[in-house]
Amino acid sequence: MIRLEPRATPSMAMSILSPVIALAITAAAGAALFTALGKDPGQALSVFFLEPFNGVRAISELALKSTPLVLIALGLALCYRSNVWNIGAEGQFLMGAIGGGGLALWVTTAEIGMSRWLFFPLVILAGAMAGAAWAGVVALLRDRFNANEILVSLMLVYVANLFLSWLVFGPWKDPQGYNFPQTVSFAANTELPRVIRGMRLHWGTAVALVAAVVMWLFMFRTFTGIQLQVGGPAPAAARYAGFSSRAAIWTTLLVSGGLSGVAGAFEVAGPMGQLTPHVSAGYGFTAIIVAFVGRLHPLGCILGSVVLSMFLIGGELAQSRIGLPSALAGVFQGVLLLSLLACDTLIHYRPRWSRGS
Amino acid sequence: MTVPRLQLEQITKRFASVVANDAVALTVLPGEIHSILGENGAGKSTLVKIIYGALRPDAGRILWNGQPVQIRSPQEARALGIAMVFQHFSLFETLTVAENVWLGMSGKIPLRQVVAGIRSKAAEYGLELEPEREVHTLSVGERQRVEIVRALLADPRLLILDEPTSVLTPQAVEKLFVTLRQLAATGCSILYISHKLDEIRALCHQCTVLRGGRVTGTCDPTLESNASLSRLMIGAEPPRLVHRQATPGQVALRVRDLTLEKLDRFGTDLHGVSLELREGEVVGVAGVSGNGQQQLLAAISGEDPRAEEGAVELFGQPIGRLGVAARRKLGLHFIPEERLGRGAVPTLSLAHNMLLTRDESLRALGWIDRRALKYQTAKIIERFKVKSGGPAAVARSLSGGNLQKYIVGREIDAVPRVLVVAQPTWGVDVGAAAQIRAELLALRDAGTALLVVSEELEELFEMTDRLHVMARGRLSPSIGTSAATVELIGEWMSGLWPTGPEDGPGVSIGEFP
Numbered sequence: 001m002i003r004l005e006p007r008a009t010p011s012m013a014m015s016i017l018s019p020v021i022a023l024a025i026t027a028a029a030g031a032a033l034f035t036a037l038g039k040d041p042g043q044a045l046s047v048f049f050l051e052p053f054n055g056v057r058a059i060s061e062l063a064l065k066s067t068p069l070v071l072i073a074l075g076l077a078l079c080y081r082s083n084v085w086n087i088g089a090e091g092q093f094l095m096g097a098i099g100g101g102g103l104a105l106w107v108t109t110a111e112i113g114m115s116r117w118l119f120f121p122l123v124i125l126a127g128a129m130a131g132a133a134w135a136g137v138v139a140l141l142r143d144r145f146n147a148n149e150i151l152v153s154l155m156l157v158y159v160a161n162l163f164l165s166w167l168v169f170g171p172w173k174d175p176q177g178y179n180f181p182q183t184v185s186f187a188a189n190t191e192l193p194r195v196i197r198g199m200r201l202h203w204g205t206a207v208a209l210v211a212a213v214v215m216w217l218f219m220f221r222t223f224t225g226i227q228l229q230v231g232g233p234a235p236a237a238a239r240y241a242g243f244s245s246r247a248a249i250w251t252t253l254l255v256s257g258g259l260s261g262v263a264g265a266f267e268v269a270g271p272m273g274q275l276t277p278h279v280s281a282g283y284g285f286t287a288i289i290v291a292f293v294g295r296l297h298p299l300g301c302i303l304g305s306v307v308l309s310m311f312l313i314g315g316e317l318a319q320s321r322i323g324l325p326s327a328l329a330g331v332f333q334g335v336l337l338l339s340l341l342a343c344d345t346l347i348h349y350r351p352r353w354s355r356g357s
Numbered sequence: 358m359t360v361p362r363l364q365l366e367q368i369t370k371r372f373a374s375v376v377a378n379d380a381v382a383l384t385v386l387p388g389e390i391h392s393i394l395g396e397n398g399a400g401k402s403t404l405v406k407i408i409y410g411a412l413r414p415d416a417g418r419i420l421w422n423g424q425p426v427q428i429r430s431p432q433e434a435r436a437l438g439i440a441m442v443f444q445h446f447s448l449f450e451t452l453t454v455a456e457n458v459w460l461g462m463s464g465k466i467p468l469r470q471v472v473a474g475i476r477s478k479a480a481e482y483g484l485e486l487e488p489e490r491e492v493h494t495l496s497v498g499e500r501q502r503v504e505i506v507r508a509l510l511a512d513p514r515l516l517i518l519d520e521p522t523s524v525l526t527p528q529a530v531e532k533l534f535v536t537l538r539q540l541a542a543t544g545c546s547i548l549y550i551s552h553k554l555d556e557i558r559a560l561c562h563q564c565t566v567l568r569g570g571r572v573t574g575t576c577d578p579t580l581e582s583n584a585s586l587s588r589l590m591i592g593a594e595p596p597r598l599v600h601r602q603a604t605p606g607q608v609a610l611r612v613r614d615l616t617l618e619k620l621d622r623f624g625t626d627l628h629g630v631s632l633e634l635r636e637g638e639v640v641g642v643a644g645v646s647g648n649g650q651q652q653l654l655a656a657i658s659g660e661d662p663r664a665e666e667g668a669v670e671l672f673g674q675p676i677g678r679l680g681v682a683a684r685r686k687l688g689l690h691f692i693p694e695e696r697l698g699r700g701a702v703p704t705l706s707l708a709h710n711m712l713l714t715r716d717e718s719l720r721a722l723g724w725i726d727r728r729a730l731k732y733q734t735a736k737i738i739e740r741f742k743v744k745s746g747g748p749a750a751v752a753r754s755l756s757g758g759n760l761q762k763y764i765v766g767r768e769i770d771a772v773p774r775v776l777v778v779a780q781p782t783w784g785v786d787v788g789a790a791a792q793i794r795a796e797l798l799a800l801r802d803a804g805t806a807l808l809v810v811s812e813e814l815e816e817l818f819e820m821t822d823r824l825h826v827m828a829r830g831r832l833s834p835s836i837g838t839s840a841a842t843v844e845l846i847g848e849w850m851s852g853l854w855p856t857g858p859e860d861g862p863g864v865s866i867g868e869f870p
Contacts, residue, residue, distance in 0.1 A: 003413075005372070223723035226712050229705070236699040239660050240691070241713035242681030 004349040014347045019293075019303065022340040029335045039322055047321055048314035048332065060201040062309055064271060068093070068263035069305035070208040072287035074215045075256030077296040081219070083232035084252045088138065088153025090284025091160035092131040092260035093267075098164055099130025100265025101275035104190040105172060105183055116193045123190070123269045124207065124262050131261015132254045134160060139253040143246055149253070157284070165277050172275065183275040192270045204266035209302070211259065216298040228252060260284060281312075289333065293340055308333065360423040362387045362515055362546040363408065368417035370403050377403040378414070379570040385515070385563075390537060390547045392557045392578060394590050395567035396786040398744065398756060401550050404567070405517050408548070409441045410434040438514030442504040442521055450493035457492060458507045478506050483532045494621055499647050505533075509540075516540065517548040522556060534560050552590070552787050554583040555815075566590055591788050601802065603822040606636035609775045609806035610657070610689070611670040617656055617663060625649035627656070630832040632808075632825060634775065639798070639807040640835065641821030643814060643846050649830035650779070650810050657777055657808070658691040659684040671775065685714060688774030692764055694783065694810075696757060700764040703753035707745060707763060708734040710752050715771060733770075741766035742792070758785040765793050769800055776800065777808045782816060794820050814843060828852035 027049065031041040052062050072089045079086040103126040106112075107119065134156060141147040165181070174184040192202035219225040231238040231248045238245060267279055290308055294300025315329025365383040369376070377400045385391045395401045406412040408419070410428035419426055421437055428434050434441075448457050455472045462471070472488040479486040484502045492500065501521065508516055518537075522530045537560065541547055551557055557564060557578045564578040566589040574589045611634070617627040627649050634640050644650060655661035656677075657669060664677035671687050679687075693699045701710045708730050711718070718730035734748035741762040745755050752760060761782070768776060781797065782790035798820065801807050810827075811817050817824060817838070824841050826833040826849035833854040836845075848854075 221725050221727070223712060223716070223719050223725060226705070226709055226725070230702050230713070233704045234698045234702040236695065237702045237713060240658070240681065240693055240699050242659065242683075242685065 003352050004345065005352050007348055007350050011347055011350075014343075018343040018347060019300075019340060021346075022336060022343045023307070025339040025343075026332060026336045029339075030332060033328075033331070034324075037324070039324065044318065044322060044324065047317050048311070051317050052310045052313045056196065057199060058313075060196065060199040062306065062313060063205050064201050065309035065312060066302075066305040067205045067208045067270075068267055068283045069287050069290050069308060070302055071211060071263035071266075072260045072284055073290035073294060073301040073305060074208075074211055074298055075252075075259035076287055076291040077294065077298065077301055078215065078219065078228065079252045079256045080291060081232050081296050082228040082248045082252045083235075084249055085150045086135065086138065086153050086253060086256050087150050087288070088135075088155075088157045088284070089256065089260045089287055090280060090282065091153065091157035092134045092257040093264040093280055093284045094157070094160040094164050095134040096127035096131035096261025096264030097268045097275065097279040098160075098167065098264075099126040099261060101183065101186075101268040101279075102126070102172075103265075104186040104269055105275070107190050108184060108187040111187070114189060116189055116191060119190050119269075120193060120203065123192075123265050127261040127263075127265025128258040129261070131264060132258040134261070135253040135257020136250075138257075139250045142249055142253075149249075161277075164275070164279070168275055168277055174274075181277055185274045186269070190269055191273065192266065200271050202266070202270045204262075204270055207262070207266075211262075212298045212302050219298065224251070260287075286312075289337060293337060295344070307336065311336075359386055361385060361420070362389070362422060363548075364420040364423075365404075365408070366418040366420070368404065368407060368414045368419070370400075370407060370412065370414050372403075376570050378407070380417070381567070381570070381572055383565050383572075385546045385548060387546055388541050388544045389563055390541050390549055390561045392549045392551060392561035392564040393567060394552065394554075394557060394564055394586065396552065396591055396788055398758075398786075399567040399590075400570040401567055402519065403570075405441065405519060405548065405550060408434070408515075409439060409517060435511060438511075439517065440508035440511045440513035440515070441517040441519070442501070442508050443519055446500045446504055448492045448500055448503060451491065453489050453491050454486060454495075454503050455488035457503060458488075458510065461507060462510075474510055475506055478509050482506075482509065482536045494624065495647065513545060515546045515548060517550070519550045520552075521549075522551070522553065530556070553815075554586050554787075557586070558583070568592065587787065603638040603801070605638040605822075606804065607672070608633055609636050609672060610634040610777075610808065612653075612657065613668055613670065615653070615656060615664055615668045617652060617661070619652060620661065625652055625830045627652050627830050630830075632832060632835070634806045634808050636774070636806045637801060637804050638822045639801050639809060639820055641817035641824045641838070642808065642810040642827050642832070643817050643824055644812070644827035644850055646812055648827045650827055652830070653827070653832070654691070654693070654777065654779055654810060658689070658693075690714065690768045690771055690773035690776050692768050692776070692778045692781065694779035696760045696764055697752065701752040701760060704751060706749050706751055707738070707743075707755075708748040710763075711737075711767060714767060737763065737766040737770050740770070741796070742789075758789050761785050762789055762793065765796065769796055772800075772803070773805060775806045775808070777810075779810045780813075781809060781811065782813070783811075790816075814846060818843075826850055826854065 027045060030045055030048065034041040034044040052058055072093060076086060076089055100123045103123055107114065137156060138149050138153045141152050142149045168181045168183060172183045174182055192204055195201045195203060219229070227243045228248050228251060230241065230243055231245050263283065264279065268275055272279060286308060290301055290304040293307065294304035311329045311332045315326050318324040318328055319326045361384045363385040365381060368378050368381045370378040381404060393401050393404065403412060407414050408428070410430045410433050419428060426437065455468060455475055458475060459468050459471045475486060475488040484506060486502050486506055492503065505521065522533060537547055549561055558581065561578050564576050565572060566574045568590060578586065612630055612632045615627055615630040619626050625648060630653060632640065642650065652661070656664045659679055659681035662678050662680055666677045667675040669677040671684065671689055674687070676684055676687065697703050711730060711734055718726045718733055720726050731748045737743070738745060738748065743763045743766065744759045755763065765781065778797065781793055785793065794816070797807060809817065809821060821838045823835040824838050824846065825835050826846055828850055829852055831852065833849050
C-alpha cells in the first residue's frame with residue numbers, strides 16, 4: 001500500500017518533475033486510447049507530440065497560438081493568487097481586439113503613414129486600455145456594490161461579444177465586403193512586425209515573454225506583488241498587516257484586463273488583419289486552464305500555453321492526417337489536467353511503501 | 358494485578374527528517390489520570406495521535422485492556438472508547454457548535470437531540486456553551502469548550518486531553534479538575550498532555566516524561582517538585598524570570614470611553630472601555646475569552662477602525678480611525694492570538710511573512726532586497742531559536758510554538774513604542790514561553806509600553822505591572838499586580854469589581870507610584 005506523508009518543505013525536484021510525469025501519463029493514456037481505436041499509437045502520438053514541433057514553420061505556428069494564451073494566463077494567475085476570480089478574460093480579450101482593431105481601422109481609412117514599429121506600441125496601448133477598462137467595470141461593481149466578480153466578468157463576455165458583432169455588422173462593416181460581417185482588411189503598416197519573413201510569427205510573442213518575466217519579478221520580488229498574494233490564502237493576515245483588499249481587486253483586475261486586451265489587439269493586428277466576430281478561438285477560457293496547469297506561476301504559464309496549443313494543433317492534425325475525431329484534443333487536455341493535479345500532490349507529500357492492510 | 362487500560366510497547370514513528378517517537382512505552386491503568394509531559398517537539402502530539410488512530414506507528418504494539426489492537430483510524434479509536442480533545446481544533450468554522458458535534462458522530466441522531474445533549478453535558482461540567490452559535494464567531498477558549506463537550510458526549514473509557522486548561526479561568530480549571538476526577542472515579546482513564554507542572558502535580562496520578570522522542574522517566578508527580586519535573590523534561594530548570602520594578606514614563610496608549618457595537622451577531626459589544634498604558638510598563642488584561650477582548654484588540658490594532666477618532670490615542674495623537682499600517686508607522690505593533698492565517702500566511706515563506714509588518718528590506722518602488730530580507734529573517738530565527746528550515750521555509754511547516762516565537766520575534770525586533778500582545782505563550786512549551794516572556798520584559802525595560810491580553814493568569818501575574826479584567830465587554834479598573842490575588846481577579850472575571858471615578862484609569866489599588 002502506498003501512503004502519503006507530508007513533507008517538511010515542498011520538494012523542489014518534484015515541482016519541476018510533476019508536469020513531466022503528468023505529460024508522460026498523458027502520453028501513455030493516449031497510446032492506450034489510440035490502440036483501442038485501432039490506430040497505430042506511434043504514429044498518432046507523433047502527430048500530437050512531435051508534429052507541432054517539426055520544423056520552423058510548425059514552431060512558428062505553435063508560438064503564435066501560445067502568445068495570447070500566455071498573456072491572458074499571466075493576468076489570471078495574478079488574479080487567482082489574490083482570490084479575485086476573473087472568469088471573463090474572454091470579454092477583456094474581445095474589447096482589446098476592438099480597441100486594437102479600431103485603431104488599425106482608423107489608421108487604414110485615414111491613410112495615416114506610419115511605420116509598423118511606431119504602430120506596434122500604439123496598438124499595445126489601445127488593446128491594454130480597452131481590456132483594462134472592461135475589467136475596470138468588474139472592479140468598480142465589486143468595489144462599490146460588492147457584486148460577485150465571477151458573474152459580472154462572465155456576463156460581460158457576452159456583452160463584449162454582442163458589442164463586437166454590432167460593430168462588424170454595423171458601423172465598421174466593410175462597404176465592399178459583400179455584406180460579410182467584417183471590417184476592411186487593415187493597411188499593411190498596421191500589421192505587427194514579423195519575426196521571420198514568410199511566417200506568421202510576430203514580435204508580440206516576445207512581448208508576451210517579457211511580460212512573463214516582468215510578472216514573475218512583480219509577484220515575487222516586489223512588495224505589491226507579495227501583498228496581493230496575502231489576501232487570497234489568508235484574508236485575516238491581510239487585515240492584520242493592513243493590506244487593502246480594495247487595492248488588490250483593482251490592481252489584479254486592471255492588470256489582468258490589460259494583458260487580455262493586449263492579447264486581443266495582437267490577434268487582430270497579427271494573424272487576422274481585420275476584425276470579424278470570430279477573433280477569439282476561446283482563448284480567454286482556455287487560458288484559465290493554462291493558468292492552473294502553469295500552477296499560477298508566470299513561467300509555468302509559458303509552458304502551460306505551449307502544451308495546450310500543442311494539443312490544439314495536434315487535434316487539428318490528427319483529424320486531417322489520420323482521421324481521428326478532433327474532440328481528442330479535449331480528451332488530452334482533460335487527462336493532462338487530471339494527472340497534473342495528481343502529480344502535484346507529490347510536491348507536498350512523500351509517497352511511502354508500507355506493508356500491512 | 359489489574360489489566361492496564363492502555364499499554365504501549367516500543368512505539369516508534371519516523372517522519373521525513375526526525376524520529377518523533379523512539380521505542381516509547383506507556384502504561385495507563387483504569388481510572389488513572391496519567392500525564393504525558395514534554396516540551397514542544399518532544400513527541401507528545403505524535404504519540405497521542407498514534408493512540409487515537411490519526412497516525413500509524415512504524416513499529417511497536419498497542420494493547421487495549423490487555424488485547425493487542427490495531428487502531429487504524431479515529432473511528433476505530435472511538436469504537437474502542439477513546440475520545441480526544443486536540444490542541445489544534447478540528448472544527449468547521451461555518452457550522453454551528455451543534456452541527457460540528459453532530460458531524461463527528463456516527464449513527465443517525467437528530468440534531469435537536471444533539472443540541473439537548475450538549476446543553477446538558479455543558480451544564481453538568483459547568484462549561485458555558487451555546488450550541489447554536491457558529492464556530493467562526495467563537496474565541497479560542499470557547500472552541501476548546503466545544504471539543505471538550507464533544508469528547509464527553511461519547512462517554513469514553515479513555516479521554517485524551519491535549520493542553521486543555523490553557524484558556525480557562527482558575528475557577529474553571531478547578532471545576533474541570535473536579536470533573537476529571539469524577540470521571541476518573543467512574544473508571545475512565547485520562548491521558549493528560551500538558552507542560553503546566555503545577556496542574557500535573559495537582560491532578561495526575563502518574564506521569565510519563567518525554568524528551569526528544571524518548572521516555573526519560575516515569576514518576577508519581579505528587580511526589581515531585583516543579584524543579585525535578587523540569588529537569589526530566591528539558592534536562593535543566595527553566596530560566597527564572599527576573600521582574601524588576603517598572604518605571605513608567607509618559608502615557609503611550611490611551612483608550613477613552615470606547616463603546617463599539619459588535620461587528621457580527623455573536624461578537625461582544627464594548628461598553629465604555631478605558632485604559633492607560635505608559636512607556637516602560639506591562640499592563641495585563643485578564644478574562645475568559647469571548648468577553649470582548651477580540652473587539653478591543655481590533656479597535657486598538659486598527660483592524661476595526663470604527664472607533665471615535667479620540668477614543669484611541671497614541672502619544673496624545675487620536676488614531677481611532679487610522680488603519681493598521683498607519684498605526685504601525687506610528688510605532689504600534691500587535692501580535693494576534695491566531696498565528697497561522699492571521700499572524701502569518703501559511704503558504705508564504707518566513708522571509709516573505711516578514712513583509713506583513715516589516716518594511717526595512719524594501720527599496721524604491723517596493724522592490725524587495727532579498728538579501729536584506731533573508732538576513733533579517735535569519736537573524737530573528739537565530740535570536741529567538743526558531744526551529745525551522747530557514748528563511749525559505751513556509752510558515753505552515755513550523756510547529757505552533759516555533760511559529761509563535763517567529764511572530765513574537767518579528768514584532769520585538771521592530772522595537773515598537775507600543776506592543777499589544779494577545780495570548781503570547783498559548784500552546785508554547787515552558788522553555789519557549791520563558792524565553793518569550795523574558796524578551797517581552799526586556800522590551801519593557803527598554804521603554805516600550807506593553808499591553809498583554811491573556812487567559813493564563815499565571816502568566817499575567819508573572820509578567821505584568823498592572824492588571825485589568827475584562828468581562829462582558831466592560832473593562833475593570835486597574836490594580837497593581839503585586840496587590841492582586843488569584844481569588845480577586847477570579848471574582849472580577851465575573852464582572853464584580855468596584856466602580857471607580859469616571860475619569861482616569863480607575864481606582865488605584867496598589868497602583869504604581
